[in-house]
Amino acid sequence: MTKIDIISGFLGAGKTTLIKKLIEEAFQGEKLMIIENEFGEIGIDGGFLNNSGIEITEMNSGCICCSLVGDFGVALKEALDKYSPERIIIEPSGVGKLSDVIKAIENIKSEVDIKLNSFTAVVDAVKCKMYMDNFGEFFNNQIENANTIVLSRTQKISEEKLEVCVSQIREHNSFATIITTNWDEINGKQILSAMEREESLEKELLVEVKNNKSENHQHSEECCCNNHKNHTKEECECDNHEHHIDCNCNDHNHAHHTHDHECGCGHDHHSHDHHHADEVFTSWGMETPKKFSKVEINNILKTLSESSDYGIILRAKGIIPCSDGGWINFDLVPGEYEVREGIADYTGRLCVIGTNLNKNEIEELFDV
Incomplete structure (x- = not known):
């Protein structure tokens, strides 16, 4: 059975860099193939990967998620027949919807011997807020449908901004594993292990808490109202408190709390409700x-x-x-x-x- 790993990410997030790291540090010895789908007429990323010795198939005339769903299925079947890889990495266009790529694979699962192993979104931590606000239909779709979110360039922002970034992502995906460590500090095997984990640490701890429940464990640490009587957050009677555990911004009215945009391009951006990348x-x-x-x-x-x-x-x-x-x-x-x-x-x-x-x-x- 061939494993299928989808590594998505908005424009410039670092998908190709992550794939190179995984090839060098995690996929050694595997018979590997990469299917790339770039938006536009000229493929660039394949050139960065060609020296890896991996079989690379490029699709540059459109998005997998738009007009090439049928062609993508054909290309995947041909790749399996011709190369019999142990693992295929699919790198969709930066403006593609991860949900549509997953759907395209699900549509042919019954016809070929494949396993959808992981679906990852690479997110630029510096520009997360700006892209979320201005290209949400595409950017947020990748976050919402990923089982692992790999933050890039976390070394370029403060710990406080990193926490805000994670909080914003959690509003769109509360269950995905989020990798926040600078890539230079961890190896590809650690990243792959996180991508392939079926249970997050959060889920493991929840199970552990349920299994070891006791009447004396009141979770007072969850309350941030400065009234640390033994009560659960549900029992708290403080006014206007929503108990945002992960937020350190001292403003707990998040319905009206916004953070500065990180955009440095000098343009005004507006959200668009389009359905296809080539319309935007x-x-x-x-x-x-x-x-x-x-x-x-x-x-x-x-x-x-x-x-x-x-x-x-x-x-x-x-x-x-x-x-x-x-x-x-x-x-x-x-x-x-x-x-x-x-x-x-x-x-x-x-x-x-x-x-x-x-x-x-x-x-x-x-x-x-």
Whole structure:
């Protein structure tokens, strides 16, 4: 039986980085295959993974969750027949709905020998609130349907903001395992173990408490009303108290309590009630042999990050030859970008994803 692991995550959350970590530290010795589905015409992430020696199938003409559900089923069956992998990792588009990917797999489970092993959402802890507010239909769907939520970039925020992030996620998913530890501090086997756990620690403790119930155990630690008489939270008679155990914000009226947005892209965002990614998001992609200097690509990314002339840029990435020698990989998410040395690919590839993109202006900016 082939295990199926879905690793979802909004644009730029770190899905590919997590997959690389799992390949190097957790999946060694397994016959592994990756099915990638990128939104847009140009596949980038496959290039980052090609050197892993893993069989990779890319689907770039649309979303698994939208128009390719039928084709996805065919592709999965062909992969099983041709390669007989022990495990398949499915990396859906960042703007895909995890619920639809799960459904697509469930629809063919009776026809093939597979087990839906885990369904994970990678969440950027820095931008969680902003994406939750502005792209909730897609972003929240991934959180709500995951059995494990892996927070990325937790080392970039304070402990207080991390607690707020977890609290916000818990409002959408109260049962998933949430990994909050910086990825550099844990190995891939620990992450995989959390992904595959059927019971969370919370559930284990609840079972333990029920099995060891005693009349003298009053749970007074759950009350934060500063009146520590022995009573349960249900028995508390303090006014206007909702007993939010995990909240340290000193404002217990959460119906009106909001936190600052982490968006640094300089644009006003609005929620949209659409059903398909291609109704909300657009992409521009290009394959090119053109060489860029590090200075040039930094200037381009700075412009994309700061100017509103190109639309609302949510993600940009690329693998391109460098005029100074070697190759460059770059990544951009709202408010920040990174340029680093990379490994050569069959040609240079560029991709920009966002809303209301001005594709002509973007093409002129890259001068391709």
